[in-house]
Amino acid sequence: MIAFPFTQSTEPPLMNDPDPDKPGTPCSGHGACACGASAPPPSGESHGDSTRRSVLKGIGATLGVAAYAKALAPLTELTQQTSMDEFLQKHYRELTKEELATVLARLTRETKEQYGAEVTISDPKPPEGVKFGYALNLSICNGCRKCAEACHLENNHDRPSHQSYIRVFEMTKGSMDFEKGNVHYDHPVPQPDKYYMPVQCQQCELPPCVDVCPVEATWKERDGIVVVDYNWCIGCRYCEAACPYHARRFNWQKPEIAAAEINPDQSYLSNRIRPQGVMEKCTFCLHRTRNGRLPACLEACPTGARVFGDLNDPDSEIRWVLENKRVFVLKEELGLKPQFFYFFDE
Amino acid sequence: MIRLLKRHFGPVRIGFAILASLCGLAVLWAQQSLSPGKVAGETVAEEAPILHSVTIKPGPTTPQLDTGRKDAQGAAITAACSTCHSTTAPNAARNTAQDLFQAHRGLRYAHGNLTCLSCHNAKDYDTLHLADGRKVAFPEVMTLCSQCHGTAMRDYQHGSHGGMNGYWDLTKGPRLRNNCVNCHDPHHPEFPLVRPVLPPHDRISVHAEH
Numbered sequence: 279m280i281a282f283p284f285t286q287s288t289e290p291p292l293m294n295d296p297d298p299d300k301p302g303t304p305c306s307g308h309g310a311c312a313c314g315a316s317a318p319p320p321s322g323e324s325h326g327d328s329t330r331r332s333v334l335k336g337i338g339a340t341l342g343v344a345a346y347a348k349a350l351a352p353l354t355e356l357t358q359q360t361s362m363d364e365f366l367q368k369h370y371r372e373l374t375k376e377e378l379a380t381v382l383a384r385l386t387r388e389t390k391e392q393y394g395a396e397v398t399i400s401d402p403k404p405p406e407g408v409k410f411g412y413a414l415n416l417s418i419c420n421g422c423r424k425c426a427e428a429c430h431l432e433n434n435h436d437r438p439s440h441q442s443y444i445r446v447f448e449m450t451k452g453s454m455d456f457e458k459g460n461v462h463y464d465h466p467v468p469q470p471d472k473y474y475m476p477v478q479c480q481q482c483e484l485p486p487c488v489d490v491c492p493v494e495a496t497w498k499e500r501d502g503i504v505v506v507d508y509n510w511c512i513g514c515r516y517c518e519a520a521c522p523y524h525a526r527r528f529n530w531q532k533p534e535i536a537a538a539e540i541n542p543d544q545s546y547l548s549n550r551i552r553p554q555g556v557m558e559k560c561t562f563c564l565h566r567t568r569n570g571r572l573p574a575c576l577e578a579c580p581t582g583a584r585v586f587g588d589l590n591d592p593d594s595e596i597r598w599v600l601e602n603k604r605v606f607v608l609k610e611e612l613g614l615k616p617q618f619f620y621f622f623d624e
Numbered sequence: 625m626i627r628l629l630k631r632h633f634g635p636v637r638i639g640f641a642i643l644a645s646l647c648g649l650a651v652l653w654a655q656q657s658l659s660p661g662k663v664a665g666e667t668v669a670e671e672a673p674i675l676h677s678v679t680i681k682p683g684p685t686t687p688q689l690d691t692g693r694k695d696a697q698g699a700a701i702t703a704a705c706s707t708c709h710s711t712t713a714p715n716a717a718r719n720t721a722q723d724l725f726q727a728h729r730g731l732r733y734a735h736g737n738l739t740c741l742s743c744h745n746a747k748d749y750d751t752l753h754l755a756d757g758r759k760v761a762f763p764e765v766m767t768l769c770s771q772c773h774g775t776a777m778r779d780y781q782h783g784s785h786g787g788m789n790g791y792w793d794l795t796k797g798p799r800l801r802n803n804c805v806n807c808h809d810p811h812h813p814e815f816p817l818v819r820p821v822l823p824p825h826d827r828i829s830v831h832a833e834h
Contacts, residue, residue, distance in 0.1 A: 355681025406791075415784060423820040428820060440822055466817035572788065580807065581815065582786035588793070595783030595792075603784070624775070 299372045319389055361388075369494070370507040370546070380473030381509075382546060390546075394537040401546045402568035404501035410562050410574075410617065411502070411589035413478060413599045417623035418583040421467035421474030422500060428578030429478075430565060433549040434541055436533035443560035444478040444575060456608065467469035479504065479525040479576070480608065487526060487559075496557070502589075502617050503562050505547040513555040522609050523616075542570035553560065562586075589617070653692065676798035682762040683803050686750050689727055705749035714746045732810045743768060743810070769804045778806075 282584050346577075356459050363384055372383065389397050421617040435441035447459025449472060456475050468474060486503050495510040496517055518526040532554040545565035546552040563573040567586070576584040584590045587596035599605065603621040688702035695701050708727070718724065719739035721760035726806050745753040745760075752760045752768050760768050779785035787807065791797035807815065 381742045383635040413784070418785065419816065420815060421820060422818045423822055428673055442822065446820075460641075462823055463820065464823060467820050468817070567792065570793035572790060572792050572799075575787045577787075580818075582788065582802065582807075583779075585784045586792050587783075598782040598785050602782070623779070 281429050284623060294359045318479070321500065341624075343584070347397075355512040364509060367509050369510050371497075378546075385546070385550060393535065393540060393551065395540040395542065397540060397542040397544050397550070399546060400565065402565060404499050404503070405568055407590055408599055409502045409589040411587060411596045411600075412481075412483070412562065412617065412618070413585040413596055413603075413605060413619040413621060415583040415585070415623065416473055416475060416620055418578075419446075419474045419476060420582045420583075421448060421463070421472070422579055424578045424580055425476055425575035428574040429560070431539070432566075432574035433539055434533065434535055435546070436529065436531065437535055439530070441527055441533075443525065443558075444476050446474055446476045446526065448472050449475050468577050475574075475620070477523055477525070477608065478618070479562075480522075480523050480614070480618040481562065483615035483617065484613065486520040486522070486614060488519040488556075492516065496559075499547075499564075501564075501568070503564050505561055505564070506548075506557055506559060507547070508552050508556045508558065511556040513557065513558065514573060522612055522614070526557050529554050529556055529558060675794045676796070678794065678799045678801060680766070680801045681806055683765040684805055686762045686789075709749035714741060716741065735811060735813055738818045765810070766771060768802050769810075773804075 361384070363380075367379065367381060370378075378401060384403065386397060386400050389399075405513055423444075423446050426444040426446060429435070429444050430440065430442040433443065445585050447456045447461055448463040448467075448469070449456065449459045449480055451471055451473055453459075456477055459475060463469075481498075481502050481504055483498075483502075484499055485496075488498055488504060492514060493510060493512055495504050495512070496502065496504060496506045498504050513528070518528060533551050535551065540551070542551060543565060547563040548565045562570075563575075567573055573584075573586055575588050585595050585599050587594035589596060589600075591597065598623065600619065603623075605621040606620040607616040607619055658745075687705055689705065689707075691701045691703055693701045716739070719741075721733035724731055724733075743752050745751045747753075748759065750762075751763060752765065754760055754768060755771050766777075768796075775783055787802045788799055789801075790799035792799075
């Protein structure tokens with residue numbers, strides 16, 4: 279891009295330079311030339327000099343314009359996907375009700391334009407006095423990955439990458455280190471010498487992913503769910519590196535989903551289609567759970583290994599599990615206090 | 625006098641209006657601040673009882689044997705278990721899958737040391753029976769299962785066994801729960817091997833392998 283105008287504009291000066299040596303010019307190369315009387319600066323040479331200068335100016339200007347255009351190119355690409363409204367949008371937590379409504383309307387419109395789907399983007403707030411908790415029965419889980427599939431569909435994940443917030447590790451019985459588990463098993467399950475451990479966001483009480491975010495684009499909500507403002511995230515992936523559970527995902531590409539497959543029940547902080555270059559994570563399906571519904575992964579579980587509920591409600595199923603089963607958390611030694619528990623049946 | 629005031633002293637009217645509204649606000653404030661406990665107590669008492677139902681999917685209907693024939697309307701002709709079993713005496717010796725014949729041929733059976741008559745009712749083949757001999761209808765099969773599978777039933781009752789759909793918060797909506805036999809074939813209750821779906825394609829999990 280730069281080279282092209284450069285070579286074009288450099289040609290004239292190369293032609294002009296030998297000007298003094300042209301046959302017609304009397305003072306060609308003779309040191310004691312009389313015509314030197316006219317003096318180099320004023321007339322004859324001043325004409326050549328001004329040409330040279332203007333040409334150099336031309337080159338400079340061309341280069342400048344080219345460099346400027348090149349420098350601005352990413353911005354024009356950005357504007358193809360980013361509207362001015364989006365560019366100027368405030369942080370989620372600083373939006374007034376009216377501003378939020380405008381943002382939701384814009385996102386709905388953009389989903390229609392870019393994906394051809396009619397969706398409803400809501401913003402359910404944390405229910406009063408509720409603290410969400412999740413428990414998973416490793417004795418029953420059979421590793422079918424239906425939960426991961428349900429997550430993939432529910433949360434409008436990119437189809438080609440099979441993105442899902444849940445990874446199911448096939449573990450050797452006796453081992454508790456999911457880092458040594460295998461997520462790529464592809465044989466009938468459950469295998470007799472294995473057990474299966476689905477891992478997703480543990481919604482830590484002390485989330486390291488939130489601590490490392492340089493722009494506060496992720497935070498822990500009142501009901502315990504760690505959320506991301508996808509429009510504030512700069513995509514630095516610090517949070518992905520900080521999470522010891524590998525629970526965060528990055529949108530390497532603009533998500534591809536067919537219009538017919540898009541889940542129209544969306545919310546700002548959870549399953550709306552994410553832009554390219556931002557982080558995303560499990561939100562316990564807050565667009566469902568904050569409205570009282572069960573998370574999609576739980577509903578998809580054919581074995582009933584998953585238990586979800588309000589940790590503040592002493593009569594809830596999750597509390598019964600915590601009080602009656604031998605529960606443990608992953609990587610307890612890190613002291614992050616996950617709100618996601620695992621247990622085996624006696 | 626008041627009429628005079630109204631007519632000639634507009635500002636006074638406004639003053640009255642402001643005074644009246646202030647009084648009104650003061651009364652409202654007094655009501656709220658003086659009886660907070662009562663108000664809160666009332667709302668809690670109103671909201672608490674509205675709970676949606678937890679429905680368990682119905683168990684199997686009373687079995688009917690398809691005879692393979694059609695009636696005049698083209699509907700399949702079925703026969704109740706008791707059609708045959710009322711005329712044949714139960715044979716306690718035939719209690720493995722290999723022994724079974726006629727309509728029961730090919731049944732896949734693996735359920736501990738139980739025999740047919742451990743659950744099926746020899747006195748009325750259209751029902752089941754509990755260990756103490758009491759009759760149980762097919763749709764109420766969970767009562768029968770829980771005789772032996774007490775811990776599973778306990779976990780089920782506390783929501784930590786068995787799939788479900790609907791609402792975690794029953795004040796917002798109902799919940800639908802699986803029956804034992806929705807997932808476990810009573811004749812072969814072990815959960816079948818399944819082919820897993822959707823292997824992940826993301827970059828991190830590539831390194832997590834091995």
